[in-house]
Amino acid sequence: MTKSQREKRSSRRVKAKDKVAVKVGNGAVHHAQAQLRDVSLKGVYLYLQNRVAEGSTLEVVLPLPQGILAGNENWIRCKCRVVRVENKGGPEFGVAATIEEFEPVDTTKLKQA
Numbered sequence: 001m002t003k004s005q006r007e008k009r010s011s012r013r014v015k016a017k018d019k020v021a022v023k024v025g026n027g028a029v030h031h032a033q034a035q036l037r038d039v040s041l042k043g044v045y046l047y048l049q050n051r052v053a054e055g056s057t058l059e060v061v062l063p064l065p066q067g068i069l070a071g072n073e074n075w076i077r078c079k080c081r082v083v084r085v086e087n088k089g090g091p092e093f094g095v096a097a098t099i100e101e102f103e104p105v106d107t108t109k110l111k112q113a
Helices: 003-008 107-112
Strands: 019-026 028-039 043-048 057-064 074-087 093-104
Antiparallel strands (some): 019 028, 074 093
């Protein structure tokens, strides 16, 4: 990571290893599984099996790790915009996305699904 990349981050990132469901909206909407790498109040970095285009929208439901907000773990639904896609040389693509909006998720509904 270069010095200029570090300076672009305006909020602290927290490591995360949760598997999350993602809805990708780049013309046709499709659902995918992803692996989180880190999350902040303004963005996420995750690994997807399929390539997505920069500028695509993602909807991600994820638990906020301890350290992002005070209190217990909270689940949120994020609407994100892909800003960078990295080919890691394997079956996965690294995807950096900014969080454009988010809302809390009722965890009782998650347990019923």
